[in-house]
Amino acid sequence: MIAFLDSAGSSLPPREVLDEVVGHLRRxxxxxxxxAAxxxxxxxxxGYGVLAELLGAEPDEIAFTDSATRSWLAAFDAVPLGPGDRVLISEAEYAGTAIPILHRAREAGYEVDAVPSDASGQLDLEALEEALDERVKLVSLVHAPTNSGLVNPVREVVEAAHRVGALVLLDACQSIGQLPVRAxxxxxxxISGTGRKWLRGPRGTGVLVVRRAAADRLRPRLVDLHGAEWVGPREVRLxxxxxxYEIWESSVADRLGLIAAARHALARGLDVIEREVAERAGRLREGLAGLPGVAVHDVGVRRSGIVTFTVAGVAPQEVRDRLxxxxxxxxxxxxxxxxxxMGRRGLDEVVRASPHYFVEPAELDQALAAIGGLRP
Structure with missing residues (x-):
């Protein structure tokens, strides 16, 4: 029996997703x-309506991409930034978003400041209020970080940012599909997200939500003949x-699979999925906390389905391989x-387990028994 605890990496697609992708490739x-297209x-x-229903948006606010990274980069690149502007990030910022923010700052000349975490590990809302001013043009927020069970308080961050006129770009890569994520x-x-993780879609798929209220403040630059029309010798119309924010070329089979995955999640119910994932993650955390030599490293007031831990005397990658x-x-x-x-908490690496709703109690017990048997 395989105990699959890696939906935070790339989850297992349901049958209807597999059939959709493979069937279209055959066609x-x-x-x-x-x-075939x-x-x-x-x-x-x-599909635009399906993803809009899933994400609490309108169909014309939805773009399909080939990854969460592509979605995030397309959105970030469209935010006008220059000297004197500021961008705020949190301590939970992911390298895939921090690197482009810092890299662009070298050329554009804006400032980047990190808002500290509070005692619980989530973004400190009081510190955010103190950091916000009229120069802040963007707040980059990770909803559910890749390296802990944290779920950041999105609504409170958005309300604070909007009071000074800042845009909020939400990295929902680890939350779409396991938590209700409604724009x-x-x-x-x-909002940027992926298909391959908790949504149980194919790899090479992503989604971007661009709210109508923010669209006019953005300056899309990475456009091709799909996102714009060549209407004169020197004129284009976006x-x-x-x-x-889409490009012309894409995998039709994978996009159909992503739409099928979204329909599957809607049919099960995001509230149901959230409850079932939380139950499995909670059971795993509790079991890990009772094992000698095992330390759980999750933080936050609200927890996601990501469970992180270390085993004394055994390197995390060795734990992964032995399991x-x-x-x-x-x-x-x-x-x-x-x-x-990770630097703030003095961690070099952690083991990450992420049980989805399809993981059975016996599989969690199997995992706990295997972890409990690890020795240096």
Missing amino acids: EAEIGGYA RERADDLAA DELGADL RRDARV AAEGVVVSTSGASSTLLD
């Missing part, structure tokens, strides 16, 4: 990619909806991916 092999044009168009409730201006030999699939998270948070 492409029969009649070619263009003709035309056959599914209505389904592809309907209309959270209020974030931009789309007015979120699809300006794999016993049919338990986990991953690791190193300091370089969340440098500020």
